[in-house]
Amino acid sequence: MNENQTARRTSEDTDALIALLDLADDIPGAAGLRARSYELLRLAPDGAVVDVGCGSGRAVAEMAELGARAVGVDPDERMITVAGGRWPALDFRVADAYDLPFADGEVHGYRAEKVYHILDDAARAVGEARRVLAPGGRIVLIGQDWDTFVIDAGDAALTRTIVHARADLVTAPRVVRRSRNLLLDAGFADVTVEARTWIFTDATMVPVLAELAARARSAGAISAAQAETWLAEQHERGRRGQLFLALPLFVTAATRR
Template structure:
């Protein structure tokens, strides 16, 4: 039985988010996003795409009032289970379930899924007070760095992964996006995150085979080499902040 056809238990979205939150450097990156918000104790912040609520819990511990919003009822339910004292609401980035009065807006790993980011930024401006800060964080899915003896195959596999994302390159353009939508005093910084493990690289190649970017045989060859060395992938991640 081939490596690509072997049955592997799938990871749920919740499991993938928990795994991403546990990656080396993830806690430090979250902390940096909180610093960029520059919140005063008691001020209000909204975390859009809050998932299971880790950032909401961490921000609440810093003495700010946090509302977590997610489009997934499963995530909202899990967030409420994990942090029953926190404020979690169902909603999406285009129509936030709040009236306004927020000093901070945070969205991590959200904007690459948005077909109309300008609508989401209009909502951010609606709910932020004058002088309020926005912080966006996300990966560049078209710039994965993978060591391989098969560079042409690797390029096709990376392109296939990017094609599965609504806006795979949006993070590199956060500065331009914020400026074009009325934000000012924009800052931009980047780090390199690291993914790894058999399931991650297997998912990459399975997606590429599924859309016909590479053949099954090519995928087998590429995957065998990656599994031999632990499936190490570097992913650029960008953080941008600005003022209303």
């Protein structure tokens, strides 16, 4: 996230984002995905690792429990305050992905989850990651492709319009498709990509679908009536236990030469 985006975020926005991150951290499969990222980082006892865009700090706490010297950075001061309040013994700092508070080669692991889609220059962030990583250090990037929400709905064309309209409001909605090549272009080795798909079939994710429809409507891609009809169907599917939402996530990992 760049500094202008951070400045535009209000305290209420941050509180809402924290609530959303807490929800995402606790959905089935989230803990396993985080654990897999730690394996790919090859955490060493007392090895320095940075979690970029750390949010409220869950991953930093888990990596510290595994013995790493974990540092969380986020450009949002309130986010860092919340993380520090939850885990006061850990190291949280205000910084963004383009200017990390580390010397060249100071860290052995770099992790960023659901961060690169809000960056306006992913290649610059990867370059900064390479700078702070020691030779042999590991980088792990986790994110979703915002064009690939898979939703069962009666009107497939309208659903495609909603998904694509929401994606177009994201700074870099398809950056995960580029992550492997970004790392290769920056000189990283042993680049791998894994996919995880989260599937939801009940009403718990209706608020996510409501947000998709609302943002598509506010962008002028669909009418209020279309949004209302589409969301009413999803509410009914959720009530019957017949909702279907699949979110593919991609985990890209590599080694700093």
